[in-house]
């Protein structure tokens with residue numbers, strides 16, 4: 001008998017559950033309600049601890065529905081995949097549903113959703129596979145705006161294969177990554193263009209579609225880092241022109257799982273290093289070892305959670321994701337205006353980046369204090385922020401702030417509210433010299 005596993009999503013604040021064979025019913029999703037941050041916040045148990053969680057760019061908190069989906073998978077009983085017994089078939093079902101959920105989140109094909117521990121590991125894995133076809137004379141184009149996870153694996157793959165790295169630079173005054181420079185950078189020798197959909201430090205959202213179009217015009221592949229963009233905006237991998245799109249569920253309310261989305265036919269053309277005994281199918285051949293199946297159940301719940309953030313959204317899960325993420329973007333941008341305006345009004349604060357299109361991510365220094373001192377001061381006032389280079393290695397080097405401890409990052413995600421911003425601004429104001 002075919003065993004179908006389904007996830008019943010919960011209302012915000014409630015919990016979902018795994019079961020065998022029943023359809024999901026989500027009547028609340030058709031209620032005509034707008035995005036409501038108080039309702040959203042009430043679905044996150046961790047947010048009751050009194051801290052302002054402005055560290056979401058490094059990893060978000062998880063709603064009760066995600067926590068329960070993971071617990072439910074373990075409670076119900078899961079096995080390794082590919083077995084004859086129900087617990088194994090439940091894991092088969094979870095993996096398949098996880099691929100469908102990720103595909104709905106980004107507009108991809110479930111058969112091209114590679115799952116793994118995190119974006120960095122998967123990018124290394126893909127870089128080894130792709131670089132098997134590179135040699136001296138070939139070129140890869142990287143950007144100094146990117147997180148090092150979309151830089152170093154390609155630099156090292158180029159070194160191994162004899163290929164040359166060409167760099168796209170950031171306009172340091174604005175934080176923009178001008179797309180025009182790719183006209184000169186991309187040539188007939190280009191094999192790959194790797195670029196971020198959003199900077200995890202400055203929030204800059206480059207014109208990815210323009211950049212990937214230039215790559216495709218010469219037959220190069222594109223690897224788009226969507227780790228920072230995905231929690232903030234509606235994503236469509238085709239509109240980005242992303243041959244590979246990488247994202248990590250722990251940045252969008254899910255567990256520590258990474259994923260790369262690609263056309264299955266493209267994945268078929270890549271031969272990653274793998275065990276002789278493991279599956280040779282796509283996308284399985286890119287997934288080494290035994291996967292965290294319960295966490296994959298949490299990924300499904302996280303996508304359901306995102307799809308339900310605008311409860312007025314209707315239609316397929318993909319349609320609800322798009323509508324909800326549009327509502328999230330509008331909400332975050334409005335609140336970000338308050339955050340940025342407040343920081344700009346403080347003479348002892350220096351802000352980095354003012355790109356025309358950016359996520360709600362601020363990066364700043366405070367006169368007379370190291371970024372670490374600022375972060376400690378804020379932590380004492382129950383404000384969570386990150387200090388340092390945040391792996392924006394090339395960018396902080398180009399800005400000349402890396403050796404001085406880089407900067408402080410305070411970013412918004414959909415569960416942050418005005419009180420979080422007010423607490424940050426009041427605490428930073430105290431640091432006036």
Ligand SMILES: Cc1ncc(COP(=O)(O)O)c(C=O)c1O
Pocket residue numbers: 057058117118119120121147149150196198199200225226227228247248258
């Ligand atoms: C923009 C960006 N890319 C890549 C990564 C690396 O992701 P992971 O931790 O899943 O390897 C991060 C993590 O902070 C990130 O913000």
